[in-house]
Amino acid sequence: MRKILVFLVLTFLFLPFCGGKRVPNRIKVILLGFDGADWDFIEPLMEEGYLPHFRKLREEGAWARLRSMKPTLSAVIWTTIATGKRMEKHGIVDWLYVKKHGIKVPYNSSERREPAIWEILTEYNKTSAVINWFVTFPPDHIKGIMVSSAMRDYVFPRKKKKLLRQAVYPPRYFPLIEKCMVWNFQAALREMGIPDYRKMAREMGRDPSKLPIISSFRVFVLMEKFTENVGEVLWKKGDYDLFALYFRWPDVTTHFAGMFIKDRELVRRALEQVRTRHKLDPDLRRRLDREDAHVLLPVYRYLDRILGRYIERAEEKGAYLIVLSDHGFDLGPNGYNHELPDWMEPPLGILGIMGPGVKKGYELKDATVYDIAPTLLYLFNLPIGRDMDGKPLMGAFKFSRKLRYRRYYRRKFIKKHIKELDQDTLKELKSLGYI
Numbered sequence: 130m131r132k133i134l135v136f137l138v139l140t141f142l143f144l145p146f147c148g149g150k151r152v153p154n155r156i157k158v159i160l161l162g163f164d165g166a167d168w169d170f171i172e173p174l175m176e177e178g179y180l181p182h183f184r185k186l187r188e189e190g191a192w193a194r195l196r197s198m199k200p201t202l203s204a205v206i207w208t209t210i211a212t213g214k215r216m217e218k219h220g221i222v223d224w225l226y227v228k229k230h231g232i233k234v235p236y237n238s239s240e241r242r243e244p245a246i247w248e249i250l251t252e253y254n255k256t257s258a259v260i261n262w263f264v265t266f267p268p269d270h271i272k273g274i275m276v277s278s279a280m281r282d283y284v285f286p287r288k289k290k291k292l293l294r295q296a297v298y299p300p301r302y303f304p305l306i307e308k309c310m311v312w313n314f315q316a317a318l319r320e321m322g323i324p325d326y327r328k329m330a331r332e333m334g335r336d337p338s339k340l341p342i343i344s345s346f347r348v349f350v351l352m353e354k355f356t357e358n359v360g361e362v363l364w365k366k367g368d369y370d371l372f373a374l375y376f377r378w379p380d381v382t383t384h385f386a387g388m389f390i391k392d393r394e395l396v397r398r399a400l401e402q403v404r405t406r407h408k409l410d411p412d413l414r415r416r417l418d419r420e421d422a423h424v425l426l427p428v429y430r431y432l433d434r435i436l437g438r439y440i441e442r443a444e445e446k447g448a449y450l451i452v453l454s455d456h457g458f459d460l461g462p463n464g465y466n467h468e469l470p471d472w473m474e475p476p477l478g479i480l481g482i483m484g485p486g487v488k489k490g491y492e493l494k495d496a497t498v499y500d501i502a503p504t505l506l507y508l509f510n511l512p513i514g515r516d517m518d519g520k521p522l523m524g525a526f527k528f529s530r531k532l533r534y535r536r537y538y539r540r541k542f543i544k545k546h547i548k549e550l551d552q553d554t555l556k557e558l559k560s561l562g563y564i
């Protein structure tokens with residue numbers, strides 16, 4: 130009798146730890162957005178022994194070549210990722226729209242018709258930190274902290290600081306966020322381990338002020354370092370159910386990296402094939418990607434360090450880490466790009482998932498940018514949006530849950546455009562060559 134009793138007590142004590150199917154009660158998720166990151170550049174660098182944390186992600190997590198959508202515009206796709214919906218539903222269909230009298234206005238969150246994941250979580254009383262996500266100004270009044278995409282415009286010196294107070298919610302966090310901005314460009318480069326691509330262009334006899342993106346390189350560096358700093362400060366500040374941090378770096382740098390490829394003959398041959406035959410010999414493609422990856426090495430090493438930092442944090446908390454990009458890059462008729470002619474498919478992005486009960490080294494097939502929001506809801510054990518266009522990526526996990534569905538609505542939100550902020554956004558889009 131005593132033996133049976135001891136057995137029963139022990140069984141009840143250890144039951145929750147058996148079976149490997151147990152998932153923590155309070156699910157926390159770290160969501161890292163690396164705009165434009167592409168396995169075709171990461172893989173050759175991993176093969177050469179670089180990027181240990183991307184390697185860890187591939188070996189210990191589930192991963193995918195993430196299918197993207199057309200138009201392959203970052204503002205549109207990041208909104209799709211946050212809502213799980215096609216652009217016709219969520220309403221952000223381009224960089225900007227034309228108001229009456231021909232006035233151009235960049236889309237902001239006023240035009241978003243569907244709730245983002247952080248609004249849904251707020252409805253369920255869950256806390257989020259959302260940092261720098263595309264098209265998030267004016268910031269949603271969520272439970273937690275939102276540093277909207279407009280806040281990075283703080284880098285423009287003429288910016289009226291008072292206006293930007295509205296870029297952070299709740300506004301009382303503004304002074305803390307403001308302190309994350311850095312002004313020393315050279316120090317930022319050193320800390321990030323990034324070369325001065327302007328100087329490299331000059332050494333090649335090019336005028337950096339006439340090259341798109343490179344002419345604004347200083348601004349992009351300061352913005353990126355600012356984003357990293359905000360992540361650090363907010364991570365230490367609180368305990369969140371969702372921590373979403375967006376980096377723009379791989380997109381910005383891959384747009385110009387091609388000009389620094391040393392083997393110009395290789396570039397010329399590849400471009401000629403794409404232009405005349407509308408396709409590229411796979412071997413030539415691999416060689417060119419490797420060359421481009423070498424130019425991008427400092428950028429990917431920087432991201433790898435950030436990834437490593439958040440993998441460690443996720444492991445400490447028993448949380449999930451999801452890292453993804455909105456699209457990758459392909460060689461089009463005018464070089465590497467993600468906005469490509471109609472006869473080309475949207476370039477595949479990256480996806481990696483780590484955490485309790487995730488299958489190790491498992492490649493998910495057919496994962497799309499529509500699946501991220503449903504997968505987050507699945508992890509939080511919340512109903513999936515009935516009209517979401519993706520599905521939870523259940524194949525990534527060793528456990529399975531019963532799916533529930535409901536319709537989510539975006540009920541109250543701030544509708545606001547501030548002319549000065551819109552003008553800066555237009556300026557930035559122009560320097561990227563997007564408009």
Ligand SMILES: [Zn+2]
Nearest residue numbers: 164165203455
């Ligand atoms: Zn993008």
